[in-house]
Amino acid sequence: MSVSSGKAGGISSIIYRVPTLEDGVGIYSLVQNSKPLDLNSLYSYLLLTAHHGDTCIVAELEGGVVGYVSAYVHPKKHDTLFVWQVAVSERVRKQGVGLSMLTGILKRPGFQSVRWLETTVSPSNTGSARLFHSLARKLNTSCHTSVYFSRDLFEGQSHEEEVLFRIGPFSMY
Numbered sequence: 001m002s003v004s005s006g007k008a009g010g011i012s013s014i015i016y017r018v019p020t021l022e023d024g025v026g027i028y029s030l031v032q033n034s035k036p037l038d039l040n041s042l043y044s045y046l047l048l049t050a051h052h053g054d055t056c057i058v059a060e061l062e063g064g065v066v067g068y069v070s071a072y073v074h075p076k077k078h079d080t081l082f083v084w085q086v087a088v089s090e091r092v093r094k095q096g097v098g099l100s101m102l103t104g105i106l107k108r109p110g111f112q113s114v115r116w117l118e119t120t121v122s123p124s125n126t127g128s129a130r131l132f133h134s135l136a137r138k139l140n141t142s143c144h145t146s147v148y149f150s151r152d153l154f155e156g157q158s159h160e161e162e163v164l165f166r167i168g169p170f171s172m173y
């Protein structure tokens with residue numbers, strides 16, 4: 001699948017592009033500073049970049065990673081992009097970077113068959129919920145929610161349930 005990069009969004013000097021392996025440490029550090037996200041291993045971010053880079057995106061400002069979305073095409077639903085993590089550096093939040101990254105992936109060549117987007121959101125993460133409701137509005141489509149991973153599945157960890165947001169159908173073309 002070919003990919004695109006370019007400038008977009010609320011801050012004109014931000015570059016949106018496919019992540020490279022050299023972004024791994026910057027991605028790890030961004031997620032580490034983006035509470036309440038779960039921090040995964042650096043290895044997992046490198047693996048996601050190596051295997052699913054075409055469906056992930058970074059926002060770069062002044063040579064540093066200020067935004068990151070990890071995502072992949074659902075292995076059982078080929079018309080659905082599953083978004084795993086979205087992180088935006090505090091210094092550029094609420095300026096459209098999160099929305100620009102999500103739409104940036106969906107606009108890439110090769111995504112014609114993707115008509116749905118799924119993600120999970122913790123009930124207390126209002127910023128995340130607002131981001132995805134805003135995306136549904138922008139795509140002129142609906143957002144259906146249902147519990148995906150109930151709290152008891154996280155036994156022994158202080159983790160909220162994860163609610164599935166299913167957005168669509170939509171067409172970017």
Ligand SMILES: CC(C)(COP(=O)(O)OP(=O)(O)OC[C@H]1O[C@@H](n2cnc3c(N)ncnc32)[C@H](O)[C@@H]1OP(=O)(O)O)[C@@H](O)C(=O)NCCC(=O)NCCS
Nearest residue numbers: 034086087088093094095096097098099127128130131134
């Ligand atoms: C959630 C997060 C990714 C949003 O990124 P962002 O670049 O600030 O989002 P945007 O500027 O594109 O905003 C999109 C919409 O969400 C709203 N929004 C974003 N953050 C919000 C917050 N903390 N509280 C309320 N609304 C918020 C914006 O107002 C905007 O709404 P609108 O389109 O109706 O005006 C960012 O705050 C973040 O990294 N948080 C920490 C990590 C996290 O929780 N990630 C999400 C879980 S996967």
